[in-house]
Amino acid sequence: xxxxxxxxxxxxxxxxxxxxxxxxxxxxxxxxxxxxxxxxxxxxxxxxxxxxxxxxxxxxxxxxxxxxxxxxxxxxxxxxxxxxxxxxxxxxxxxxxxxxxxxxxxxxxxxxxxxxxxxxxxxxxxxxxxxxxxxxxxxxxxxxxxxxxxxxxxxxxxxxxxxx
Numbered sequence: 347x348x349x350x351x352x353x354x355x356x357x358x359x360x361x362x363x364x365x366x367x368x369x370x371x372x373x374x375x376x377x378x379x380x381x382x383x384x385x386x387x388x389x390x391x392x393x394x395x396x397x398x399x400x401x402x403x404x405x406x407x408x409x410x411x412x413x414x415x416x417x418x419x420x421x422x423x424x425x426x427x428x429x430x431x432x433x434x435x436x437x438x439x440x441x442x443x444x445x446x447x448x449x450x451x452x453x454x455x456x457x458x459x460x461x462x463x464x465x466x467x468x469x470x471x472x473x474x475x476x477x478x479x480x481x482x483x484x485x486x487x488x489x490x491x492x493x494x495x496x497x498x499x500x501x502x503x504x505x506x507x508x509x510x
Contacts, residue, residue, distance in 0.1 A: 405429070 375393035385406075390399030400410030407429030416422050416439070424437040457465065 375391065377389075377391035379387070379389040381387040384404065386402055386404055388399075388401045391397065396412065396414035398410065398412035400408060402408045407427065409427050411423065411425045413421060413423040422437065422439045424435060424439075426433065426435045428434075
């Protein structure tokens, strides 16, 4: 009977430790990579939590996809293309547009008395500064005649003569 108890205890310890080690051991995974001399490639991997694959073709476009299990234990997938048309992506975790009824859109809030007074004082100070400095309401980039053509310097004439 003692032998049976000792044997059962050893068997229980062995099976518990093998289950613990199985959880720590990495799951079966695979990966691949191929590439040629003109810039095309393909690679990818797959394991128990995520996977990815990507291919670049001769025309320079890149296509790929990856998936993973997020923190909520939900499988998320992403597909993407990068080519002459830009970068495009579709995914299960992209935010969806929200339709907001027009009556719920923010309306312009009227100024308080303090804000209206501050705005008025600021605009009066700007106008006073414009008058004091002689600045007109609309300033033209060109005042007067257009600039005259720049005359060549003697150094430039010498270089032009020696080159021809």
